[in-house]
Amino acid sequence: MCGVFGIRSEGRDVARLAYFGLFALQHRGQESAGIAVSEGGRITVVRDMGLVPQVFSSEEKLQALPGEVAIGHTRYSTTGGAHWSNAQPVMHRGAVRTVALGHNGNLVNSEELREELAADGVRLGSTSDTEVIAALVAREPAPLAEAVAAAMRRLEGAYSVVCVAEGTLVAFRDPHGIRPLSIGAIGSDWVIASETCALDLVGARFERDVRPGEVVWVDADGLHTAQAVPEGRSAACIFEHVYFARPDSRLGGREVHMARVRMGERLAEEAPAAADVVMPIPDSGTPAAIGFAKRSGLPYDEGLIKNRYVGRTFIQPDQELRRQGIRLKFNPLDEIAGQRIVVVDDSIVRGNTMRQLVQMLFDAGAEEVHVRVSSPPVVSPCFYGIDMADEDELAAAHRSVDEMREHIGATSLAYLSVEGMQWATHLPSASVCRACFTRSYPTRVPAEGAADKLRFEAVGSRA
Ligand code: SF4
Numbered sequence: 001m002c003g004v005f006g007i008r009s010e011g012r013d014v015a016r017l018a019y020f021g022l023f024a025l026q027h028r029g030q031e032s033a034g035i036a037v038s039e040g041g042r043i044t045v046v047r048d049m050g051l052v053p054q055v056f057s058s059e060e061k062l063q064a065l066p067g068e069v070a071i072g073h074t075r076y077s078t079t080g081g082a083h084w085s086n087a088q089p090v091m092h093r094g095a096v097r098t099v100a101l102g103h104n105g106n107l108v109n110s111e112e113l114r115e116e117l118a119a120d121g122v123r124l125g126s127t128s129d130t131e132v133i134a135a136l137v138a139r140e141p142a143p144l145a146e147a148v149a150a151a152m153r154r155l156e157g158a159y160s161v162v163c164v165a166e167g168t169l170v171a172f173r174d175p176h177g178i179r180p181l182s183i184g185a186i187g188s189d190w191v192i193a194s195e196t197c198a199l200d201l202v203g204a205r206f207e208r209d210v211r212p213g214e215v216v217w218v219d220a221d222g223l224h225t226a227q228a229v230p231e232g233r234s235a236a237c238i239f240e241h242v243y244f245a246r247p248d249s250r251l252g253g254r255e256v257h258m259a260r261v262r263m264g265e266r267l268a269e270e271a272p273a274a275a276d277v278v279m280p281i282p283d284s285g286t287p288a289a290i291g292f293a294k295r296s297g298l299p300y301d302e303g304l305i306k307n308r309y310v311g312r313t314f315i316q317p318d319q320e321l322r323r324q325g326i327r328l329k330f331n332p333l334d335e336i337a338g339q340r341i342v343v344v345d346d347s348i349v350r351g352n353t354m355r356q357l358v359q360m361l362f363d364a365g366a367e368e369v370h371v372r373v374s375s376p377p378v379v380s381p382c383f384y385g386i387d388m389a390d391e392d393e394l395a396a397a398h399r400s401v402d403e404m405r406e407h408i409g410a411t412s413l414a415y416l417s418v419e420g421m422q423w424a425t426h427l428p429s430a431s432v433c434r435a436c437f438t439r440s441y442p443t444r445v446p447a448e449g450a451a452d453k454l455r456f457e458a459v460g461s462r463a
Helices: 014-024 059-063 110-119 130-139 144-154 196-201 239-244 256-270 286-296 319-329 352-363 401-408 418-425
Strands: 002-008 032-039 042-049 069-075 090-093 098-107 157-165 168-173 182-186 189-193 205-209 214-219 222-227 277-280 304-306 330-332 340-345 368-373 412-415
Touching: 002 014, 002 098, 002 157, 002 168, 014 032, 014 059, 014 069, 014 189, 014 196, 032 098, 032 157, 042 098, 069 098, 069 157, 069 168, 090 130, 098 130, 110 130, 130 144, 130 157, 144 168, 144 214, 144 222, 168 189, 182 196, 189 196, 196 205, 239 256, 239 418, 256 286, 256 368, 256 418, 277 286, 286 340, 304 352, 319 352, 330 352, 340 352, 352 368, 352 401, 401 412
Parallel strands: 277 340, 340 368, 368 412
Antiparallel strands: 002 069, 002 189, 032 042, 032 069, 090 098, 098 157, 157 168, 168 214, 182 189, 182 205, 214 222, 304 330
8 A cells, every 4th residue: 555646847946846745645544645746857855744735834844856857655554563664665776877756555575575685785764665766777778768678677566656767757567467556637738646636636537547567658759658577467456446545546547436335225225234324434444334324225314424534444553553543533423323234344353443343333332233344354465555464453353253253243244245345346346456355466476474564674673
């Protein structure tokens, strides 16, 4: 989970546009944020821990970033701890060029690549896999686009990347297209963003997605493109449709919100409940709850009020923060008392949030709480940039549905089927990754233990 943004323009305030692009991508990462600009080939990076408006807290900070190219990043850690040295964009000075780079995804072979770079005397200043990519591009003795293509041939796993080097904006995507990456245009200027909602905010029209295995680069002559590595089996992350992407974004040409409504409709068909009212876990369960209510004929209402100024609990990386987060975040309404409630959420990953919410609803006087989940049970880790790499943390990995119902304390529990979820996206099953639901991975996966996100941290510095 991370958001990336890039723009090249001779006439616009590129740092300001990157700021607003990142603002639209805040949901993809709330630990740190940063912008790198290139002015006449000279790169400056500002990055820090915190939300985008916290990192860029004044006009002066943006005004100090003039240039023709800007790239930006919002981070949620999946390799390397949540500390400053792993904030992005990273900047790496190599033997051939200096590269600033932002990455969404996760490499599955970063350990091998780190060892190889270390053996060649390349020093890395961070523990994330992102600097590995920057270092490969920075040392390759070839024109920039060819250097990127050479680096891509070495990478395995998920990567949607923006980078700047030699005054050129570059974007590239892994051959399976696991994480999203879109191209837009404002007038004759080109924009790259993780999601189309960022293009909308800066006034860019959507042109197309970066193709799996493609590298695009934008210089003073405009946009150029090459198929750097052969396109593999398409494996776009289906969890983006379920939860991660903003509902107003378009993935694979389809609006995410409507896919989520369809998931709720299908769920109502597959797992109806005798109840008085349907309510969402806001905001992640809202579209599916709308769909469930529509199809079931039950009234839709709000029962939990969310404090929208608290970050998403899923995005906070440490268990203790997550536990505290729930109390800060939701408050039940009086009308819950005496009701048989269908409560809809998009997914259950670790189960802590749902267990506390069910308890909260019963404490508020609910008679019955029927939990309906608009995706299948998450049973297997993600190695592609979503922080669920440890099977032991996945509540459903070793529990039956009834054991899960008992675990969360609900009156009844049902999940959407894999087929139902697939149907709702309107995408062919052969074009997506659904490995965390099915255990069928589109790439080689790391050996046990090699996926620990803090594996490159020195003992004592694991954050
Ligand atoms: S394993 Fe799950 S979360 Fe990870 S890329 Fe595949 S579908 Fe997405």
